[in-house]
Amino acid sequence: MKWLVYIAFIAISLAAPLVFPAYTQQFSALWVLIILAMTWDMQGGQMGYNSLGNIFFFGFGMYVSAVVQVSIAHDIGEYTYAGGINVFQFTDGQYFTGLVLGVAAAGILCALLAFPLGWILFGLRGPYFAIGTLGVAIAAGEMVGTWEWVGAGQGISMPPFPGNPDTAKFVLYIMNMITGMVCFAVIAWLYSTRFGLALNAIRDDEQKAEGMGLQTLWIKRVCWAVAAFFVGICGAIYGNTVGFIEPLEVAFQTIYLGIFMVVAVLLGGKGTLWGPVVGAIVFHTLKEVTWTHFLGWQWVALGVLIVVIVVYFQEGIMGWLQRQRPEWFGIRVESREPEAEAAT
Amino acid sequence: MNVVNGHAVIEIDKVTKTFGGVVANKDISLKVQEGAITGMIGPNGSGKTTLFNSIVGFHPIDTGSIKFEGNEISKLRVQEIARLGLLRTFQQTRIYGKMNCVQNMLISIPHRKAGLLDIFADHRAEDRERAEHLLEFVGLYEKRWLMGGDLSFGQQKLLEFAMALMNEPSVLMLDEPTAGINPTLINGLIDRLKRANEEFGITLFVIEHNMRVIMNLAEHIYCLAHGELLAEGTPGQIQNDQRVIDAYLGAH
Numbered sequence A: 001m002k003w004l005v006y007i008a009f010i011a012i013s014l015a016a017p018l019v020f021p022a023y024t025q026q027f028s029a030l031w032v033l034i035i036l037a038m039t040w041d042m043q044g045g046q047m048g049y050n051s052l053g054n055i056f057f058f059g060f061g062m063y064v065s066a067v068v069q070v071s072i073a074h075d076i077g078e079y080t081y082a083g084g085i086n087v088f089q090f091t092d093g094q095y096f097t098g099l100v101l102g103v104a105a106a107g108i109l110c111a112l113l114a115f116p117l118g119w120i121l122f123g124l125r126g127p128y129f130a131i132g133t134l135g136v137a138i139a140a141g142e143m144v145g146t147w148e149w150v151g152a153g154q155g156i157s158m159p160p161f162p163g164n165p166d167t168a169k170f171v172l173y174i175m176n177m178i179t180g181m182v183c184f185a186v187i188a189w190l191y192s193t194r195f196g197l198a199l200n201a202i203r204d205d206e207q208k209a210e211g212m213g214l215q216t217l218w219i220k221r222v223c224w225a226v227a228a229f230f231v232g233i234c235g236a237i238y239g240n241t242v243g244f245i246e247p248l249e250v251a252f253q254t255i256y257l258g259i260f261m262v263v264a265v266l267l268g269g270k271g272t273l274w275g276p277v278v279g280a281i282v283f284h285t286l287k288e289v290t291w292t293h294f295l296g297w298q299w300v301a302l303g304v305l306i307v308v309i310v311v312y313f314q315e316g317i318m319g320w321l322q323r324q325r326p327e328w329f330g331i332r333v334e335s336r337e338p339e340a341e342a343a344t
Numbered sequence B: 001m002n003v004v005n006g007h008a009v010i011e012i013d014k015v016t017k018t019f020g021g022v023v024a025n026k027d028i029s030l031k032v033q034e035g036a037i038t039g040m041i042g043p044n045g046s047g048k049t050t051l052f053n054s055i056v057g058f059h060p061i062d063t064g065s066i067k068f069e070g071n072e073i074s075k076l077r078v079q080e081i082a083r084l085g086l087l088r089t090f091q092q093t094r095i096y097g098k099m100n101c102v103q104n105m106l107i108s109i110p111h112r113k114a115g116l117l118d119i120f121a122d123h124r125a126e127d128r129e130r131a132e133h134l135l136e137f138v139g140l141y142e143k144r145w146l147m148g149g150d151l152s153f154g155q156q157k158l159l160e161f162a163m164a165l166m167n168e169p170s171v172l173m174l175d176e177p178t179a180g181i182n183p184t185l186i187n188g189l190i191d192r193l194k195r196a197n198e199e200f201g202i203t204l205f206v207i208e209h210n211m212r213v214i215m216n217l218a219e220h221i222y223c224l225a226h227g228e229l230l231a232e233g234t235p236g237q238i239q240n241d242q243r244v245i246d247a248y249l250g251a252h
C-alpha cells in the first residue's frame, strides 16, 4: 500500500510535464512549494520552532548560485555593471558546469550558514524566534539590494539555458522533482530515527529534553541545516527557472513564498509527513485559481483562507485524516490492542 | 545504616541561592550517600526544589560548591550534568505530551553514552524491549500507545519515573514522587522506588511531603526550613527532633 502510493506519486510526477507541457513551469513552482513546506514543517511542525525567515535560505541560495554561475565565465562585478546577458555570453560547458556547481554551492553554503545563525537565533523562543528569523530574511533582502557587486536592486540576469526554452523548463522541472523527492526521502528517514523523536521532544518540552541529556542545540541546528540545504538548492533552481533575479520580489520574497510555505503546512497538517506535500498541492491549486479568477482580490482570498484555517481547521487535512483513520498511519489505540481486549 | 562510612556521591557545600531579595537556599551543606535512599523534607517554600534545580544546573548558584562523584558540577550546563548520570524528575511532572508512552520512553535512552551522530541511529529492538518492560514495571503497559498528555496526572508521574529509569542514571532525584498519586497506589510506588534502588542500583534523593512515605523509604533525611538546613538524621531522629516538629510536623 505504502509503496503503491510512492510509485504512483513518482509516476504522476514524471508524467505531468510530458502530458501537460504547457504547465511545466507551474509544476516546477509546485515542487518549490512542496520542498519549502516540507522543510518548514520539519522545524515548525515537528520541532515547534515556527520560523518566518526560512525564505532567507531561498534567496541566499539563489544569489550563491548566480554568483557561481556567472563567475565561472566572467567577472561578476563587470557582468552586473554592464547589464549581464545583453553583453556577456556563456558556452554550453560554462553553463552546465556553472549550473551544477552553483546549485551544489547553494545547498552546502546554506547548510553551513545555518549553524552560526542557529547558534544566535535558537536562543529565542516562540514569537521571538519567528520575528528574529523574519528579521534576518528582511535584512538580507535590504542588504543585497544595496550591494552593487551583485547588481543591487537591479538584480542579476541568469546565464540563459543553451537551447530550446521548452527543454530548459523540462530540465529544471526534473531538477526540482529530484530535489523534492530526495528531500522527502531524507526527511522521512530522519523521522524514523531517534532524531525524529528528539524533534518532537523539543517541541513538547525543550527543558525536559535538556534535563534528560539531549543535545538540544545540536539537534536544532542540524534540523535547520537540513532545511537550509534543500531550501538553498531550491532557491538556486528557482533563480534559473525565472531567469532574472532581484532581492525583494524574487529572492528574499518574505510576503510571497515566505508566507505561502507556512499556509501550505497549516492547510495540509502540521507535524505530519505527508501534510506539507498535500497542503502544498491543494494550496498551489487554490492559489492559481484565485490568482486567475479573482485578480485584484487574490490577497483578500488568501487572507480569508488563512483565517479559516487558523480558526476552524487547525489540524489540517492530514491531521483530520489521522483522527478519522488512525490505523492508516500505524497509530495504535488502547482498545485495538489484542492483549488489552483479552484482558477485559 | 552506616552513613558515616558510606561514600558520598553528591556533596553540597555552603550553597546559597537568592532570587532578588528572596533567599531560597542559605549556606546549605549536605551529602547524598552512594547506593542509599536519602530524603529531603521541609514546609512549602523552604527551598527544596530550588536546591534540586541548583544541583542539576537549572540555574547558577550564588556561592558554594556542588560536587558529583568528586567533580565540581556547579558550572556545568543542564545537559552535561544529565549526561554524567545525574537526573531529576519535576515537581510539576514533565513528560512529552504529544508523543505516546513508548515514544516518551524511546527518546529517554541514556544520551550520555551517545556521540553526536548517534542521534541518527534507528531505535534498537533492545531499547523497545526495555521501554515496554519499564512501562510494565510502573504499571502503564496497557496505556503504552496513549499520548503522554492524555494520561491522568498520576499516570504521568509514573511515566516520568519510568522515563527516568530508562535513562539509567546513577543518581535519580525525585521531586515529590507520590504527590497526586492515589493513596492505594502509593505503597506500590514505594515498593518500586525501593526496587529501583536495590535492583537497578540507583541512588535516590527524594523530596517528599508525605511523612509516612519518606519515613518508610529513606535511610537518612534532611529537613529544610526557610531556606536553611534545620536538621538531619535517621527517620527516627527526625521524627523526634523538636525543631522539625515545631517547623514542620507541628504545623500540620
Ligand SMILES: Nc1ncnc2c1ncn2[C@@H]1O[C@H](COP(=O)(O)OP(=O)(O)OP(=O)(O)O)[C@@H](O)[C@H]1O
Pocket: B019, B022, B023, B024, B042, B043, B044, B045, B046, B047, B048, B049, B050, B051, B091
Ligand atoms: N525562579 C524563581 N524566581 C523567584 N523566586 C523563586 C524561584 N524559584 C523559587 N523561588 C522562591 O524560592 C523559595 C523556595 O521555593 P522552592 O520551590 O524551592 O520551595 P519548595 O521547598 O520546593 O516548596 P514546595 O514544597 O511548595 O514545593 C520560595 O519562596 C519561592 O517563591
Ligand SMILES: [Mg+2]
Pocket: B048, B049, B050, B091, B175
Ligand atoms: Mg518544591
